[in-house]
Amino acid sequence: MNITMSARLRHRLLVAPALLGLALAAACSNSSSGGGNSASSVPTLPAACAKYQPYAGHAGTKVTMFASILSPESDSLEKSWAEFSSCTGIKISYEGSNDFESQLPVRVSGGNLPDLAIIPQPGLLAQMVKTGKVVKPPAQTVANEDQWSPIWKTYGSVNGTFYAAPMSANMKSLVWYSPKAFQQAGYAVPKTWADLMSLSDKIAKAGTNGSKPWCGGIGSGTATGWPATDWLEEVVLGSQGGDVYDQWVSHKVKFSDPAIINSMQTVANWMQNPAWVNGGIGDVKSIATTTFQDAGAPILTGKCWMLQQASFYEAQWPQGTKVAPDGDVYAFELPPTTASIPRPVEGGGEFVTAFSSRPEVQAVQNYLSTADWATSRVKVAPGWVSANRGVDKSLYTDPIDKLSADALTDPTATFRFDASDMMPAAVGSGKEWTAFTAWFAEGEPIKQVASEIDAAWPQ
Secondary structure, three states, X not given: OEOHHHHEOOOOOOOOOOOOOOOOOOOOOHHHHOOOOOHHHOOOOOHHHHHHHHHOOOOOOEEEEEEOOOOOHHHHHHHHHHHHHHHHOOEEEEEEOOOHHHHHHHHHHHOOOOOEEEEOOXXXXXXXXXXXOOEOOOHHHHHHHHHEOHHHHHHOEEOOEEOOEEEEEEEOOEEEEOHHHHHHHOOOOOOOHHHHHHHHHHHHHHXXXXXXXXXXXXXXXXXXXXXXXXXXXXXXXXXXHHHHHHHHHOOOOOOOOHHHHHHHHHHHHHHOOOOOOOOOOOOOOHHHHOEOOOOOHHHHHOOEEEEEOOHHHHHHOOOOOOEOOOOOEEEEEOOXXXXXXXXXXXXXXXXXXXXXXXXXXXXXXXXXXXXXXXXXXXXXXOOOEOOEOOOOHHXXXXXXXXXXXHHHOOOOOEEEEOHHHHOOHHHHHHHHHHHHHHHHHHOOOHHHHHHHHHHOOOO
């Protein structure tokens, strides 16, 4: 998941950038905001703010935003729009919650709607569209879609209608490790699944300082369980390929199908092996109670060697941690379970969804859909990759970002969006999460877990 994930990196945060005063107006002209003031009523911004002129005209307004993004990732989100807010006078009041996936439907049904929500699951987006509360994006946001790969537009659409502009992309098919520790132990980065399993067994048998090859955590508030769904998605894509993966997302291939049951057994052999997990934290059951944010910490203390987690996990490493091929931590691509699958890449993303058509809200929507905003986020957010093709790739100075951008844009790769994020919300961000949590916490049999998820599928 984005989770996001996503689910994904979270605590509450208000963004309150200083206003330049009523002389610095904010909001968009008709062409950029989809509505608003006449040209004569829009003041001219000073030279330092000239690039924000298309959004001028709404100084002193506030736009609320709700998402699952927590600190430290939300810190860079604040920085990315700080200049926009200062120049236009539009205050973006941001709230992040670890319970976003469950709280957004509650807020929408109760009438307590945010102006904007950053939704990481297309399935949840579809659920929100069904409420009739989602507002279609303004004309300028729609025009800006030309800067994204066409497939990303489909993920922000419901029944062929475009509702939500992509905000970010992330690479999920990564394994975090310590290059320094690997070098000292004489371990090589595995290129195949067989090599990865062999290395895991070798590390487990060595048992250096009580360490184990893998650590993991699936805790994430009401989104607990999503990292485990990623593990299954990686195996399904890497063993069955894109066609079976797509049929699984649409439930033409059920969880109880042998292809998925076998993939779940592969996950169990890997991440439920008591000899292999949960290094530096506990036993297999501890994976269910360990937050995904904390899961990788034992890598830095030598108690754990590897963590399967997305590119956005980079934001979780303590300040001062060197992330590089020769650093304290780095990542390699998770090898395909079956060698015949060309470069399987699972990715996730987030989509800006509106519940208001006020001009200042549309101004923020328009800005967040531009390459200019994406560029500003890239500059302040290591571990963040944009879906916007207008971003100069040379701006990615972070090695993980470069690796991720390469994989996500590789035309020969077998790319698929996070499956649970694509499934109906009742399943993908509902029963699958809870069932997978029980699978790890209570050791429920695989076939029982699969049956419970199939039964939850909407008729």
